[in-house]
Amino acid sequence: MNNALKFYIEGQWLEAESGETLEVVDPSTEQAFIKIAVGNAEDVNKAVAAARRAFPAFSVSSVGERLALLEEILRVYNLRYDDLVQAVSQEMGAPLHFARDAQVWSGRAHLESTISALKSFTFSEQHGTTRVLREAIGVCALITPWNWPLNQIVCKVAPAIAAGCTVVLKPSEIAPLTGIIFAEILHEAGVPAGVFNLVNGTGPDVGQPMSSHPQVDMVSFTGSTRAGIMVAKSAADTVKRVAQELGGKSANILLEDADFEVAVAKGVQGCFSNSGQSCDAPTRMLVPAAQHARALEIAKRTAQQLVTGSPRDANTNLGPVISAAQFDKIQGLIQAGIEEGATLVAGGLGRPEGLDKGYYVRPTVFGNVQPSMTIAREEIFGPVLSILPYDSEEQAIEIANDTVYGLAAYVQSTHLEHARAVAGRMRAGSVYLNYPDWDTFAPFGGYKQSGNGREYAGWGIHDFLEIKGVVGWGN
Known part of the structure; x- marks a missing residue:
């Protein structure tokens, strides 16, 4: 994997500022099989700045342009399907048939459902003499777990793009290869520079600087309730939106x-x-x-x-x-x-x-x-x-x-x-x-300490939007 020791920032594969690496272990053998770069606050700053520069233009792109982009991402995703199967099987020990039919399938299914939802999504509607607009919330920090890596990456990246947001993704450092391949997919699909950025690393070194960053407008986090509480506390000082999908005991x-x-x-x-x-x-x-x-x-x-x-x-x-x-x-x-x-x-x-x-x-x-x-x-x-x-x-x-x-x-x-x-x-x-x-069209999210916000299809798009009322618009 050529890009394991790099981050994807502003449309380029760049060396990590930290210079640190981490071994990825195959849980079926207990043996490390590859090293990845792990970042720090400087890497986060570069990625957030890139996303901030890209936001003004991408946020006003047309629905048709974003739809075409998602359809191209889906096309390239299908071309890399087998690579993703091998990666998710090795990094988290998923049996090959389960990696193919569930893990990697889920990413494709969420791309398809987001595309379908975007085709009929209402971004503007009239309420009396007020026009209600739904607009991209801004730069979004996306923090995803290791247990369903592609499911959670696509559940966040696809609706964020559909909404017109720009993003910085931190996949789990335990199962990072699928995230790197996904970045390669988005690059090949022609995602504009800065719209999607990837920084690998640990929660304290990368996740915390992302969630507390003053130029980040929203954090979408999936993981444990314990870690979710820490993310929410980090985000509180800048009063950014936090969407969380946390633990369960169903x-x-x-x-x-x-x-x-x-x-x-x-x-x-x-x-x-x-x-x-x-x-x-x-x-x-x-x-x-x-x-x-x-x-x-x-x-x-x-x-x-x-x-x-x-x-x-x-x-x-x-x-x-x-x-x-x-x-x-x-x-x-x-x-x-x-x-x-x-x-x-x-x-x-x-x-x-x-x-x-x-x-x-x-x-x-x-x-x-x-x-x-x-x-x-x-x-x-x-x-x-x-x-x-x-x-x-x-x-x-x-x-x-x-x-x-x-x-x-x-x-x-x-x-x-x-x-x-x-x-x-x-x-x-x-x-x-x-x-x-x-x-994959049903709303997914929790009550109580299982989090807030909802993912999947149109429900996910809603989470990445702000609501603006233009009063006095007229009939």
């Missing part, structure tokens, strides 16, 4: 009229997808107490059928988790589940049998989990499922909502009206009924 309520064979099996698979590294994963399965033993049996059988192994093996369902730190955190939480008295149904401590290298976690299921237990309250971010029994539907709803998070919730029922009624009582930004397909 409940999956299986109502009494659910099809338990299907609902439990799909719930296990949903929790363990991406090795459990999804902020909206259904990590708390709530089942009627009378069905608890049956649910444990189905969950155990499902978990034991999943193959954990090399991302490059076609039979692999689950790859490693991202890092040694993440592996150790997950092991600690599994230990807490055991010590606090939950029933270990499948998996447990240590690596799966036959794997002595790589950050592989055993697909783990706990039963008899009580709402007060650590594994029922803390975001684990690994392939660990907690199954909680409930005595009544009212109690299930109460348990589901008893969390500081509110990103997603899941409801399973053979009667759609029943599921809809329960969905209306969930304190979460997204509620999924009976495991629907991924909808």
